[in-house]
Amino acid sequence: MKQHYSIFTLARNAVSYHEKWTEAWRSPDPKPSYDVVIVGGGGHGLATAYYLAKEHGITNVAVIEKGWLGGGNTGRNTTIVRSNYLWDESAHLYEHALKLWEGLSQDLNYNVMFSQRGLLSTAHTVHDMQALRRRVYAIQLNGIDSEILTREQVAEYCPILDCSPTARYPVFGASLQRRGGVARHDAVAWGYARGADARGVDIIQNCEVTGFKIENGKITGLETTRGSIGAKKVGVVVAGHCGVLAGMAGFRLPIESHPLQAMVSEPIKPVLDCVVMSGQVHVYVSQSDKGELVFGAGIDSFNSYSQYGSPPVVENMLNALTELFPIFSRLRFLRQWGGIVDTCPDASPIIGKTPVENLFFNCGWGTGGFKATPGSGHVFAHTIATGEPHKLAAPFALERFTTGYLIDEHGAAGVAH
Amino acid sequence: MLLIPCPYCGKRDEHEFTYAREGHIARPTNGEQLTDAEWAQYLFMRKNPKGVHYERWMHAKGCRRYFNVARDTVTHEIYAVYEMGQPAPVIERENGR
Numbered sequence: 001m002k003q004h005y006s007i008f009t010l011a012r013n014a015v016s017y018h019e020k021w022t023e024a025w026r027s028p029d030p031k032p033s034y035d036v037v038i039v040g041g042g043g044h045g046l047a048t049a050y051y052l053a054k055e056h057g058i059t060n061v062a063v064i065e066k067g068w069l070g071g072g073n074t075g076r077n078t079t080i081v082r083s084n085y086l087w088d089e090s091a092h093l094y095e096h097a098l099k100l101w102e103g104l105s106q107d108l109n110y111n112v113m114f115s116q117r118g119l120l121s122t123a124h125t126v127h128d129m130q131a132l133r134r135r136v137y138a139i140q141l142n143g144i145d146s147e148i149l150t151r152e153q154v155a156e157y158c159p160i161l162d163c164s165p166t167a168r169y170p171v172f173g174a175s176l177q178r179r180g181g182v183a184r185h186d187a188v189a190w191g192y193a194r195g196a197d198a199r200g201v202d203i204i205q206n207c208e209v210t211g212f213k214i215e216n217g218k219i220t221g222l223e224t225t226r227g228s229i230g231a232k233k234v235g236v237v238v239a240g241h242c243g244v245l246a247g248m249a250g251f252r253l254p255i256e257s258h259p260l261q262a263m264v265s266e267p268i269k270p271v272l273d274c275v276v277m278s279g280q281v282h283v284y285v286s287q288s289d290k291g292e293l294v295f296g297a298g299i300d301s302f303n304s305y306s307q308y309g310s311p312p313v314v315e316n317m318l319n320a321l322t323e324l325f326p327i328f329s330r331l332r333f334l335r336q337w338g339g340i341v342d343t344c345p346d347a348s349p350i351i352g353k354t355p356v357e358n359l360f361f362n363c364g365w366g367t368g369g370f371k372a373t374p375g376s377g378h379v380f381a382h383t384i385a386t387g388e389p390h391k392l393a394a395p396f397a398l399e400r401f402t403t404g405y406l407i408d409e410h411g412a413a414g415v416a417h
Numbered sequence: 418m419l420l421i422p423c424p425y426c427g428k429r430d431e432h433e434f435t436y437a438r439e440g441h442i443a444r445p446t447n448g449e450q451l452t453d454a455e456w457a458q459y460l461f462m463r464k465n466p467k468g469v470h471y472e473r474w475m476h477a478k479g480c481r482r483y484f485n486v487a488r489d490t491v492t493h494e495i496y497a498v499y500e501m502g503q504p505a506p507v508i509e510r511e512n513g514r
Contacts (some may be wrong), residue, residue, distance in 0.1 A: 252462040
C-alpha cells in the first residue's frame, strides 16, 4: 500500500519541506499480457480498473491511455454531479453513482473535493415548467431527492439570478436537488489511479491503441504504440474516440462525436454558492474553489474531433449567461476550451458487450459523463469481471438500438443535442 | 466558424446553415423483409469518421436547399460541395488520415 494520506503525513512532510512525497502511482512498462486491459485513462476507465481490483479481486490489469491521465473529457467538463434523471433506468444508474460520490474521498483516501452545494435547474416557459414538474415527480417516485421551487423561492435561494417577471426569459420556477453539486475533476482521475495502482493495476500513459487482435470473433489482445499487449478481456472506456475504436474492431456504433465547450472567468470573491442550470436559455454555471466561475456551453451541431468549438456557440452561451445573471456582464474570461463528446440518439450511454467476444464498451456518455464516473466504473467492472451486465447497466446495452428500448434523456441531459 | 460554400448562393457563414448529418444513407426499399438489426443499422449506426465526412447541410437562412459537403472532421477543411443525388467524390488527402 502506498503512503496513507492524512493530517499526520501532511505534518510530517511539512517538516521536510514537502520534498519527500512519494509518487502517487508507478509508470511501468507494459507486460506482455494481462487478464484485463482497459483502454482509456480518464475517470471512467480508472474507476473501472479500481473496482475490478477492489470488488472483484482482478489485479492483473492495465489501463492504457494515449495521452495523460484525465487529459480528455475528465479534465474538460464543468464538474457537475447530480442524479435527477427522468426514466427509472437512468435514475437508478446516476443515483448509484451519486451514492458512491458521497463516500468517495474516504474510500479512495484522496480528497476529490465533492461539494453537495445544491443544483438548481430553472424553467422559463409554461411548458418548460410542466416538463420539469413531470421530471421531479418521476425522480421523487424513485426515492431520489428533488423538489420544486416557485419563482419567489428561486429568488431567495439564488439572489443573483434575475427572477424579475420582465426578463426576456422570465424564471417560472426551478427544480432543486440539494444533494447535487460539484467535484474536483482531476482529483477523481488521480484518486482512482492511485487506488488502482496500489492494488496492482499498471497505468500506462502515452500508449495509443492502433488495432485489436481478434481471432474467431474473440479478442486476444491489442496493438499499441508501445507494442503488442495480450489480453483475455478488453474494456474500452473512451470519450471522443469510441467510434474510431469500434471501427478498428469492425463494428459501428449509433454515436456521433461533437465538440462541447466550457470556459472560466477571472477569479472573483464568493458570489454563487450553488450550481445553476438552464436547459431553456442554455447555460450552466458554478463557482470553483479558486473563485473562477465555470460556464458550460452547448455542442457544435456538426461532427468534429477538433477539441475546439465554434464562436457562435460561445456567443449563445454568453447571451444566456448575461440574461440570467446581469451581475456577470462585465466579467473577463480566462480560458475557453472544448472536448469531444460522443452522443447517442437517446442521450444515454452504451455499457456492455459488443459483437466481439470479451470486448466490452462503456461509451456514449455524451455531454454528461462526469457525474456518473464512480457508478459507471462500478457497473462496468462487474460487467467485465462476470461477463454479464450489472443489473443497473443491462438496459444500456448496445442491443437497445435493435429492440427499440431507447432511454430518452434529452430533457434531463442538460445540454441540447 | 465555418465558411460554407452553398452551391446555389456562394460562401456564407455557418450561422445560416442547419446541419443535416451523415449523407448517402439510403432508406431501404424492402422494409418489410428487413430484420430489426438491419433497421438498427439504417436508423442509428453511423460512420462518425475521424477524417473525411460526407454530410448534408441545409441553407436554412438562405435558399433553403439541401446539399452535400465533404469535410474533414479534424481540421474542418471543406474538400468538396456537391448537389443532392450526386455520388460522393473520392478525396485524396496529403496527410493520409
